[in-house]
Amino acid sequence: MHYFTYKNNHLFCEDVSLEALAQKVGTPTYVYSQATLTRHFKAYQDVLKNHRHDMPNHLVCFSVKANSNLAILKLLKNLGAGFDIVSQGELYRVLKVGGNPKHVVFSGVGKTQEEMTYALKKNILCFNVESEQELILLNQVAKKLKKKAPVSIRVNPDIDPKTHPYISTGLKENKFGIPIQEALALYQRSSEFSSIQFIGIDCHIGSQMLSLDPILESVRELKKVILDLKQKGIHIQHLNIGGGLGIPYSKETPPSPQEYLKDVLSELKDLKIKLLCEPGRTIVGNAGILLTKVLYTKKTASKNFIIVDSAMNDLIRPTLYDAHHEVWPVQRSIDTPRVEQRRMTSVDIVGPICESGDFLAKDRKLAQPQPSDLLVVMSAGAYGFSMSSNYNSRPRVAEALVSGNKFKICRKREALKDLIRGEKP
Ligand SMILES: *Cc1c(COP(=O)(O)O)cnc(C)c1O
Numbered sequence: 347m348h349y350f351t352y353k354n355n356h357l358f359c360e361d362v363s364l365e366a367l368a369q370k371v372g373t374p375t376y377v378y379s380q381a382t383l384t385r386h387f388k389a390y391q392d393v394l395k396n397h398r399h400d401m402p403n404h405l406v407c408f409s410v411k412a413n414s415n416l417a418i419l420k421l422l423k424n425l426g427a428g429f430d431i432v433s434q435g436e437l438y439r440v441l442k443v444g445g446n447p448k449h450v451v452f453s454g455v456g457k458t459q460e461e462m463t464y465a466l467k468k469n470i471l472c473f474n475v476e477s478e479q480e481l482i483l484l485n486q487v488a489k490k491l492k493k494k495a496p497v498s499i500r501v502n503p504d505i506d507p508k509t510h511p512y513i514s515t516g517l518k519e520n521k522f523g524i525p526i527q528e529a530l531a532l533y534q535r536s537s538e539f540s541s542i543q544f545i546g547i548d549c550h551i552g553s554q555m556l557s558l559d560p561i562l563e564s565v566r567e568l569k570k571v572i573l574d575l576k577q578k579g580i581h582i583q584h585l586n587i588g589g590g591l592g593i594p595y596s597k598e599t600p601p602s603p604q605e606y607l608k609d610v611l612s613e614l615k616d617l618k619i620k621l622l623c624e625p626g627r628t629i630v631g632n633a634g635i636l637l638t639k640v641l642y643t644k645k646t647a648s649k650n651f652i653i654v655d656s657a658m659n660d661l662i663r664p665t666l667y668d669a670h671h672e673v674w675p676v677q678r679s680i681d682t683p684r685v686e687q688r689r690m691t692s693v694d695i696v697g698p699i700c701e702s703g704d705f706l707a708k709d710r711k712l713a714q715p716q717p718s719d720l721l722v723v724m725s726a727g728a729y730g731f732s733m734s735s736n737y738n739s740r741p742r743v744a745e746a747l748v749s750g751n752k753f754k755i756c757r758k759r760e761a762l763k764d765l766i767r768g769e770k771p
Contacts, residue, residue, distance in 0.1 A: 361751035374656035380749040382633035400615035409626030417756035430624035488541035498546030507552025516551025550588025586622035634727020657697025676720035
């Protein structure tokens with residue numbers, strides 16, 4: 347079941363025509379499908395509910411950095427999501443939509459004292475601690491507030507997630523987590539940390555993972571640590587397997603969340619522990635697209651360029667990770683496939699920014715579009731808007747959430763005055 351489909355050769359998001367949406371909201375615009383978001387979140391929730399006998403306690407914490415729009419956070423909260431945050435700004439957003447702080451875990455290698463104070467005062471579920479120095483500081487901050495900080499140690503199991511180096515996080519050369527032996531030693535030093543309560547253990551070894559092997563291997567490593575600690579009289583209440591499951595951007599065939607969780611559960615069912623997970627990309631990635639308009643086409647000796655009104659500041663993944671996003675026309679040609687095939691040319695789809703790295707897609711076969719034609723960059727819901735910037739003094743784009751035949755603007759397009767907010771000449 348797909349929620350981005352052609353009807354009479356016009357692309358729709360659910361029952362909203364993207365051409366009509368572009369006419370009302372303008373371009374570029376991120377467009378999200380509520381039905382897709384819901385289906386993706388429920389994929390996680392339902393497996394866990396159906397395996398209640400093995401794992402009665404669980405929490406699916408949406409990774410806020412993948413897409414932090416308030417409308418999306420609110421929707422997921424209403425479906426029962428917890429949240430994985432990496433800054434106090436993300437906690438602020440979660441609280442704004444009425445998220446329960448007791449369903450929030452705080453990850454990240456560089457939490458500041460200010461962020462710790464804010465999160466402690468809000469009584470979040472857990473801090474995922476990534477270094478001994480962080481643990482020492484958190485202990486001091488909690489003591490000052492006369493609180494006990496709930497802590498999970500993020501273990502770095504030194505396992506290759508076989509993904510892009512920039513989104514690999516579980517290798518010993520990465521900055522994330524604490525090596526297993528050191529983590530074991532820290533748990534056993536709990537008496538030194540009077541304002542810390544060790545409640546969990548977590549890991550997150552990478553993103554866009556297309557195979558379950560590295561994930562299951564790291565889950566087994568964490569399980570060993572839990573059993574080892576149990577023997578030493580230290581009881582861990584929850585295991586957090588992180589996020590990182592991949593999605594199909596084009597021809598990839600990642601395991602489904604169902605397969606992923608079933609395998610994880612079969613590794614852990616005898617452990618009698620609470621399970622947490624932190625999916626981001628699998629929830630929002632394929633629930634969103636970037637709607638953009640063709641400005642010009644340009645032929646040089648070696649290339650056909652399509653210059654569109656969105657750019658690397660709006661969607662940086664192609665530039666940053668060499669990521670592949672499919673590009674579809676909003677209005678599909680009405681030619682027969684044979685004629686269509688002949689009209690196809692190889693094109694680069696690029697933005698207006700003054701950098702050669704400013705491209706959205708390269709060497710694509712596309713029927714030559716005309717200025718003002720609409721295109722859609724697919725699979726752009728995760729790490730799209732949330733990584734966008736104002737580079738080249740470009741106002742950040744609008745975001746719209748579609749449900750059935752209705753849509754709402756869930757973030758207004760920025761105006762020129764937004765560009766200079768807080769500045770003084
Ligand atoms: C980014 C991140 C996630 C989410 O990763 P996805 O690949 O989007 O699922 C989960 N946990 C932590 C700690 C992260 O940094």
